[in-house]
């Protein structure tokens with residue numbers, strides 16, 4: 545059994561990569577509970593696999609997780625919609641980066657390599673069952689924020 549070098553999950557029958565593709569397909573079906581949590585799912589996965597996410601691109605994911613944990617899924621949907629619009633109308637350098645008050649940005653290296661909840665916990669049998677999915681995503685988001693904060697504050 546091998547461990548994912550980034551999030552520390554034990555690869556049982558599926559790799560993190562395979563699980564990510566499975567959950568993306570569910571997200572793109574736009575059905576609840578997966579569709580509405582798409583931004584949160586992607587943010588958790590990327591912040592737990594930061595080699596895919598250059599430091600300047602971590603802030604939007606970090607904001608999504610804090611908005612989701614602080615204000616819930618509807619506020620998160622508004623945020624992702626806003627950033628989509630900002631991206632499509634961006635003039636070079638004119639869009640000021642949003643900031644999350646009092647939260648250090650996870651741009652520091654090295655990144656955390658172990659999280660108390662990983663994508664394998666959210667996937668369960670590899671199919672991301674709808675039952676309890678939002679609760680597992682919330683636990684995943686908390687674990688992601690906790691591990692990064694411990695690192696950037698230390």
Ligand SMILES: [Zn+2]
Pocket residue numbers: 548549550551552553560592593
């Ligand atoms: Zn992993």
